[in-house]
Amino acid sequence: MPNIIYLDNASTTKLDPVVKETFSGALDKYYANPSSIHKLGQEANYLLNKTKDEILGLLKCNDHQVIFTSGATESNNLAIKGVCLRYKNRGNHIITSIYEHPSVLEAFKQLEKEFDFEVTYLYPNSDGIISAQDVKNALKKETIFVSIMAVNNEIGSVNPIEQIADLLKDYPKVLFHSDAAQLIGKTNKNINFNKIDLLTISAHKMHGLVSSGVLIKRKKIELLPLASGGGQEYNFRSGTNDLASALAFKKTLELALFTSKERYLHVEGLANRLISYLKSNPDLYELNLPKEINPYIINFSSIKKKGSVVVEALSNAGIMVSSISACHSSKEKGSYVVASLGKSELISNNTVRVSLDYLNTNKDIDTLVSTLDKIIKDIR
Amino acid sequence: MVSYDYIMVRFGELSTKGKNKKDFIHTLFLNIKHALKDYDVKVESRFDHIYVYLNGNEYQPIIDRLQDVSGIQGLSLVARIENDIEKIKESSLELIKLEEGKTFKVKVKRSNKKFPLHSEEITRLVAPVILKSTHLKVDVHNPDIFLNIEVRDEGTYIFVKTFPGAGGYPLGVAGKSMHMLSGGIDSPVAAYLMMKRGVTIECIHFASPPYTQEAVIYKLMDLLTKLNRYQPRIRLHIVPFTKIQEAIYDNAPESYCITIMRRMMYRLASKLARRRNCPVISTGESVGQVASQTLQSMATINEVTSTPVIRPCATMDKLEIIKLSKKIDTYDISIRPYEDCCTIFTPKAPKTAPKLEEAKQYEEKFDYESLINEALNNIEVKIIE
Numbered sequence: 001m002p003n004i005i006y007l008d009n010a011s012t013t014k015l016d017p018v019v020k021e022t023f024s025g026a027l028d029k030y031y032a033n034p035s036s037i038h039k040l041g042q043e044a045n046y047l048l049n050k051t052k053d054e055i056l057g058l059l060k061c062n063d064h065q066v067i068f069t070s071g072a073t074e075s076n077n078l079a080i081k082g083v084c085l086r087y088k089n090r091g092n093h094i095i096t097s098i099y100e101h102p103s104v105l106e107a108f109k110q111l112e113k114e115f116d117f118e119v120t121y122l123y124p125n126s127d128g129i130i131s132a133q134d135v136k137n138a139l140k141k142e143t144i145f146v147s148i149m150a151v152n153n154e155i156g157s158v159n160p161i162e163q164i165a166d167l168l169k170d171y172p173k174v175l176f177h178s179d180a181a182q183l184i185g186k187t188n189k190n191i192n193f194n195k196i197d198l199l200t201i202s203a204h205k206m207h208g209l210v211s212s213g214v215l216i217k218r219k220k221i222e223l224l225p226l227a228s229g230g231g232q233e234y235n236f237r238s239g240t241n242d243l244a245s246a247l248a249f250k251k252t253l254e255l256a257l258f259t260s261k262e263r264y265l266h267v268e269g270l271a272n273r274l275i276s277y278l279k280s281n282p283d284l285y286e287l288n289l290p291k292e293i294n295p296y297i298i299n300f301s302s303i304k305k306k307g308s309v310v311v312e313a314l315s316n317a318g319i320m321v322s323s324i325s326a327c328h329s330s331k332e333k334g335s336y337v338v339a340s341l342g343k344s345e346l347i348s349n350n351t352v353r354v355s356l357d358y359l360n361t362n363k364d365i366d367t368l369v370s371t372l373d374k375i376i377k378d379i380r
Numbered sequence: 381m382v383s384y385d386y387i388m389v390r391f392g393e394l395s396t397k398g399k400n401k402k403d404f405i406h407t408l409f410l411n412i413k414h415a416l417k418d419y420d421v422k423v424e425s426r427f428d429h430i431y432v433y434l435n436g437n438e439y440q441p442i443i444d445r446l447q448d449v450s451g452i453q454g455l456s457l458v459a460r461i462e463n464d465i466e467k468i469k470e471s472s473l474e475l476i477k478l479e480e481g482k483t484f485k486v487k488v489k490r491s492n493k494k495f496p497l498h499s500e501e502i503t504r505l506v507a508p509v510i511l512k513s514t515h516l517k518v519d520v521h522n523p524d525i526f527l528n529i530e531v532r533d534e535g536t537y538i539f540v541k542t543f544p545g546a547g548g549y550p551l552g553v554a555g556k557s558m559h560m561l562s563g564g565i566d567s568p569v570a571a572y573l574m575m576k577r578g579v580t581i582e583c584i585h586f587a588s589p590p591y592t593q594e595a596v597i598y599k600l601m602d603l604l605t606k607l608n609r610y611q612p613r614i615r616l617h618i619v620p621f622t623k624i625q626e627a628i629y630d631n632a633p634e635s636y637c638i639t640i641m642r643r644m645m646y647r648l649a650s651k652l653a654r655r656r657n658c659p660v661i662s663t664g665e666s667v668g669q670v671a672s673q674t675l676q677s678m679a680t681i682n683e684v685t686s687t688p689v690i691r692p693c694a695t696m697d698k699l700e701i702i703k704l705s706k707k708i709d710t711y712d713i714s715i716r717p718y719e720d721c722c723t724i725f726t727p728k729a730p731k732t733a734p735k736l737e738e739a740k741q742y743e744e745k746f747d748y749e750s751l752i753n754e755a756l757n758n759i760e761v762k763i764i765e
Contacts, residue, residue, distance in 0.1 A: 306591075308593070309590050309591050310590075312589060312590035312591070312592075312593050312594070313589070313590030314590075315590070315594065316589050316590055316594070375590075379590065379591070380591075380626055380629050380630075
């Protein structure tokens with residue numbers, strides 16, 4: 001096997017050794033249950049709450065609370081079903097976009113099919129994004145909930161979640177959730193998260209642990225818990241607290257936010273290198289990108305050769321990329337996300353997603369480009 | 381106190397196999413020992429049966445495991461007692477009291493000719509004891525409880541519960557086959573049927589990276605792990621097929637690609653079969669299922685080899701094959717949606733009646749012999765056990 005070049009960072013990222021150290025150190029040190037009333041338990045509980053405060057501080061959220069979860073899928077489910085089922089007496093119309101992650105889409109479909117909610121699925125506009133105006137047009141008297149992802153996981157669209165939040169301020173009955181799994185630590189913008197009612201963050205998309213995430217939630221919002229039990233996490237998510245994961249999460253977030261601008265610049269350079277190659281071969285590749293490009297996710301289609309074969313050939317050459325989101329690539333043939341941009345079946349069935357990271361180098365991209373060039377010529 | 385301490389293993393068709401019988405029984409004995417290696421039991425081989433001494437283990441899991449071993453006709457849960465008529469009467473009564481039902485029948489077999497009483501005499505002595513001490517009545521045609529008494533040299537066996545075995549021959553006695561394994565639904569079922577008939581298999585798979593995915597190999601390993609229940613150690617030969625497939629694609633019209641591809645696969649399989657001392661090839665092909673499995677196609681494809689090809693699924697309906705694949709628990713793995721060599725270059729209109737002369741004509745356009753030899757020299761082997 002040749003050296004591995006890992007370009008599938010939107011699926012998951014390599015664990016940061018500092019996070020690993022924080023985690024394993026905490027495992028040894030803080031083994032008591034934070035719900036226990038003895039000294040050791042209370043110490044753990046104090047640390048857990050302190051960690052939550054620090055997380056809110058890092059995100060500059062002063063009106064919120066942190067619920068630790070098993071990752072973005074659980075956070076999304078808890079936000080969506082938790083809010084909609086809790087407040088269903090206020091109205092039965094909810095809004096999301098057609099290109100959300102399956103953990104959002106499937107939760108909405110479940111509410112639609114089994115709990116009689118009416119769902120509006122917004123399509124991205126010609127820029128590849130969901131605008132505040134799109135959301136406004138979809139609002140009804142019965143609308144109680146809107147969920148729009150911050151960054152799309154397949155094509156990298158950066159949605160204007162602050163603007164959407166500003167818009168919804170005038171509609172106090174409507175709560176706003178955003179899945180920010182692909183955003184944190186991967187943007188050059190200063191985002192005021194305090195405006196967002198509910199925010200999903202995952203650790204392993206930013207060099208943290210798998211099975212670790214949070215739902216950041218405005219304090220006054222209540223949720224119908226999906227897991228009932230001992231009443232942990234303000235009664236919204238029962239189960240023994242995992243202090244080591246919590247400490248690791250905070251460390252992950254800190255590292256991601258601390259250098260995010262430098263990292264962004266570096267990744268932007270890598271992306272431009274790749275994009276200029278793809279653009280110089282318009283007969284071979286079609287870019288599937290929003291108008292405003294997010295350098296962390298570069299999606300294109302192979303026009304002449306099967307996308308899945310290109311991905312497999314790259315894999316055999318030691319370069320790891322995705323054809324469609326890893327979460328559902330074993331189930332479906334084409335990308336519903338790319339199709340939602342109005343692209344043809346040929347294009348949406350042959351997508352290749354290169355998702356970059358600050359650990360990648362110019363040499364990685366040069367190897368990718370030369371390998372891609374050879375593969376496209378060689379395969380039938 | 382008498383209890384069911386043994387499982388009696390009854391042989392299938394081997395009882396008809398004269399002088400090979402001893403070898404067959406020994407192979408079955410070894411296969412049973414291997415199948416039960418995780419249990420603390422003792423396996424005894426005797427002339428007519430094999431006995432598994434339960435040694436305090438629960439019988440059901442062991443019966444379940446033995447039902448997967450080929451060459452077994454039936455299994456009975458038995459009690460072994462001394463060859464003594466008083467003990468036989470006493471134990472028969474004790475054991476029949478554990479059963480539910482209203483009617484019974486006693487059947488006696490006496491292979492120990494030194495025992496002083498004849499079969500019928502034993503029956504006439506045992507039945508009245510049961511009639512007297514229970515509410516059971518005799519029904520010789522359709523009894524609820526069938527009490528079997530077998531008087532043998534080493535002791536007398538009493539049993540009520542009998543379970544069917546897998547049938548067939550002990551694995552290994554029928555030799556070895558080179559089995560073509562694609563990863564679909566049919567080929568694992570065909571492999572199972574071969575094993576059931578006593579044939580050990582080695583598997584050959586054609587991989588065309590990057591057109592086929594690495595994930596397919598893991599799928600095959602999962603499938604073969606399931607088949608390890610029937611054959612504990614399976615050798616998988618992965619043949620690099622990309623260059624051959626590309627050459628076919630470059631030299632033959634689309635409609636003949638599948639025919640020629642299958643011909644190349646058979647060439648490779650028969651060469652490998654010879655090298656690995658397998659006198660036959662086996663496949664999961666089923667008549668008429670796809671274009672390459674019509675009779676004309678089979679004939680045109682089969683022409684490349686004189687090695688016999690066994691197709692256990694040939695006349696089965698797809699639904700029968702699926703039923704079997706669910707039984708051997710390979711179905712859920714088989715339906716994982718990966719491309720294999722046969723689906724990746726699927727032409728829109730493959731020939732259902734390919735002509736031999738035409739196929740040969742396209743093959744002549746490239747030096748397939750050297751590509752075949754190159755592929756054979758670069759086989760990757762995995763052992764699944």
